[in-house]
Amino acid sequence: MKEVKIIEVAPRDGLQNLQAFVPTDKKIALIKKLAHAGAPEIQIGSFVAPQAISQFRDVREVARSVHRLRGVVPSALVPNRRGAEAALACGISRLIFFFSVSSKHNYANVKQSPPDSLKELRLICRSLPADAAESLRVDLATAFGCPFSGNVTTAAVLRAVEKVATLGVRKITLCDTVGFGNPRTVEEKFSECFRLFPEIQFGAHFHNTRGLAPANALRAYDIGVRSFDSSAGGLGGCPYAPGSSGNIATEDMVFMFESMGIKTGMDLKKLLKVCDWLQKILPQAKLSGALFAAGLPDRIR
Amino acid sequence: MKEVKIIEVAPRDGLQNLQAFVPTDKKIALIKKLAHAGAPEIQIGSFVAPQAISQFRDVREVARSVHRLRGVVPSALVPNRRGAEAALACGISRLIFFFSVSSKHNYANVKQSPPDSLKELRLICRSLPADAAESLRVDLATAFGCPFSGNVTTAAVLRAVEKVATLGVRKITLCDTVGFGNPRTVEEKFSECFRLFPEIQFGAHFHNTRGLAPANALRAYDIGVRSFDSSAGGLGGCPYAPGSSGNIATEDMVFMFESMGIKTGMDLKKLLKVCDWLQKILPQAKLSGALFAAGLPDRIR
Numbered sequence: 217m218k219e220v221k222i223i224e225v226a227p228r229d230g231l232q233n234l235q236a237f238v239p240t241d242k243k244i245a246l247i248k249k250l251a252h253a254g255a256p257e258i259q260i261g262s263f264v265a266p267q268a269i270s271q272f273r274d275v276r277e278v279a280r281s282v283h284r285l286r287g288v289v290p291s292a293l294v295p296n297r298r299g300a301e302a303a304l305a306c307g308i309s310r311l312i313f314f315f316s317v318s319s320k321h322n323y324a325n326v327k328q329s330p331p332d333s334l335k336e337l338r339l340i341c342r343s344l345p346a347d348a349a350e351s352l353r354v355d356l357a358t359a360f361g362c363p364f365s366g367n368v369t370t371a372a373v374l375r376a377v378e379k380v381a382t383l384g385v386r387k388i389t390l391c392d393t394v395g396f397g398n399p400r401t402v403e404e405k406f407s408e409c410f411r412l413f414p415e416i417q418f419g420a421h422f423h424n425t426r427g428l429a430p431a432n433a434l435r436a437y438d439i440g441v442r443s444f445d446s447s448a449g450g451l452g453g454c455p456y457a458p459g460s461s462g463n464i465a466t467e468d469m470v471f472m473f474e475s476m477g478i479k480t481g482m483d484l485k486k487l488l489k490v491c492d493w494l495q496k497i498l499p500q501a502k503l504s505g506a507l508f509a510a511g512l513p514d515r516i517r
Numbered sequence: 518m519k520e521v522k523i524i525e526v527a528p529r530d531g532l533q534n535l536q537a538f539v540p541t542d543k544k545i546a547l548i549k550k551l552a553h554a555g556a557p558e559i560q561i562g563s564f565v566a567p568q569a570i571s572q573f574r575d576v577r578e579v580a581r582s583v584h585r586l587r588g589v590v591p592s593a594l595v596p597n598r599r600g601a602e603a604a605l606a607c608g609i610s611r612l613i614f615f616f617s618v619s620s621k622h623n624y625a626n627v628k629q630s631p632p633d634s635l636k637e638l639r640l641i642c643r644s645l646p647a648d649a650a651e652s653l654r655v656d657l658a659t660a661f662g663c664p665f666s667g668n669v670t671t672a673a674v675l676r677a678v679e680k681v682a683t684l685g686v687r688k689i690t691l692c693d694t695v696g697f698g699n700p701r702t703v704e705e706k707f708s709e710c711f712r713l714f715p716e717i718q719f720g721a722h723f724h725n726t727r728g729l730a731p732a733n734a735l736r737a738y739d740i741g742v743r744s745f746d747s748s749a750g751g752l753g754g755c756p757y758a759p760g761s762s763g764n765i766a767t768e769d770m771v772f773m774f775e776s777m778g779i780k781t782g783m784d785l786k787k788l789l790k791v792c793d794w795l796q797k798i799l800p801q802a803k804l805s806g807a808l809f810a811a812g813l814p815d816r817i818r
Contacts, residue, residue, distance in 0.1 A: 395811065400776070425811045427772075427773075427808065428773055430731055434735060471727060505728070506725065507727050510727050510762075513664075
């Protein structure tokens with residue numbers, strides 16, 4: 217059977233650029249609704265310092281409320297060992313560390329060089345219990361281009377993958393952080409990754425900034441990617457392209473794969489209800505999903 | 518060299534669902550600006566009865582003003598022989614006839630059955646001068662699904678193609694009139710068309726109603742389609758899915774192909790200026806293009 221895994225990032229990537237603080241109970245409700253719609257894994261937030269991203273100042277409370285939700289794996293971003301320890305203490309055992317392939321973006325994002333981020337990753341790997349270390353995922357941001365330094369070569373991505381793989385990490389996601397990827401670069405980067413690192417499970421994280429995320433996801437699927445991040449309603453924006461959409465909308469991604477006969481395990485009607493609810497509780501947020509605007513084609517099988 | 522032909526449909530498909538009449542001089546200006554941006558062929562309007570689509574009541578005047586524009590082929594939709602004759606009399610020699618694979622949609626659209634539309638097509642083919650007959654294109658609407666009757670099978674599309682091909686037509690476009698297609702059905706329908714009708718030049722006309730048009734265009738390209746319709750700014754809506762986007766935006770399509778190293782002959786910066794201008798003269802129209810919202814990634818090569 218053909219299937220893909222959709223990892224829901226709305227509670228993390230979707231909320232992190234919102235100006236308004238989303239109340240804790242609403243965050244918990246969002247995560248529960250997404251779980252009810254069939255999301256197999258949900259990024260519940262980031263264990264960052266409150267002064268870095270104020271939206272996540274309640275991440276511990278959120279984590280403690282959802283870490284035992286049935287049928288869903290809650291995961292969280294951790295920028296450093298302290299964040300990793302905090303996440304584990306709250307019952308979150310699937311951790312995601314991230315850094316940018318592009319130095320300039322890494323400095324802008326986490327105020328250190330990629331080699332320093334790798335040092336932090338090494339500390340995390342050493343300190344984690346075995347099961348958390350096994351399921352640790354590393355996100356390579358700006359793998360398809362950087363808003364500050366432009367093109368990011370496949371060679372640079374491969375070097376970063378190698379350094380991460382050397383530490384024993386087995387899940388690596390290439391992130392098109394600002395919507396610079398296209399089907400050709402998606403094919404080029406992922407196919408080299410698969411060729412050189414057959415032991416790694418590669419995932420894709422595409423933003424729909426310039427409308428190409430569905431095409432990029434299709435090409436990634438074509439060449440073997442089976443794990444995709446997306447955000448319900450396309451919630452989230454891109455700070456480098458004001459007014460544009462952010463993450464690819466989960467319902468659009470699910471619609472594409474399901475209509476192609478590729479199972480996601482998610483329920484589109486329930487997902488669209490989550491979008492309705494999101495639009496109600498976040499009236500100022502722009503939901504960019506196409507399916508949410510157009511509705512399901514219920515006359516088509 | 519890899520290349521595709523982008524056929525601009527904003528002056529026709531983009532305008533036809535607008536409530537407000539766009540003044541003749543603005544239509545002419547739009548066509549000239551699109552030609553200046555490098556569009557190799559532009560659908561300038563439909564030669565329909567004014568009571569059918571009031572927006573095109575000035576189509577003769579538009580046609581006479583643009584039919585000699587340098588470097589661009591103006592084409593027009595014609596629903597019947599009278600329309601074809603009127604178009605030819607105004608100097609438009611590339612004609613496009615259309616009917617729906619789905620009976621219900623054809624009745625709703627042109628108030629006759631598909632067989633009656635085929636009879637009309639036969640009359641047109643017989644009456645056309647040789648050069649116009651050679652470049653005649655036939656659009657098969659609802660080739661990927663119908664808002665009234667749901668699924669449209671590949672077999673039904675192939676039967677329609679066969680009937681059209683028998684009349685000597687050599688250009689046939691499969692149209693996803695309401696955004697029901699997905700990469701799997703695109704692959705299935707076009708690959709069967711190529712296999713069974715190698716003498717036909719097949720084109721694709723995708724609507725982005727549910728966000729899949731770029732992925733559908735990519736898949737169509739993968740299996741050999743080299744002619745794509747699109748509308749500047751994504752101008753146009755879908756009467757069957759209010760609030761959704763219509764045709765895939767030309768600038769998004771051009772961006773996808775050009776970023777993949779596939780030439781379109783079009784100038785993205787000029788295209789985005791056309792979008793700016795369109796938004797100014799049509800403030801009530803929703804421009805749905807992603808690139809227009811996000812801007813060009815000028816730091817990326």
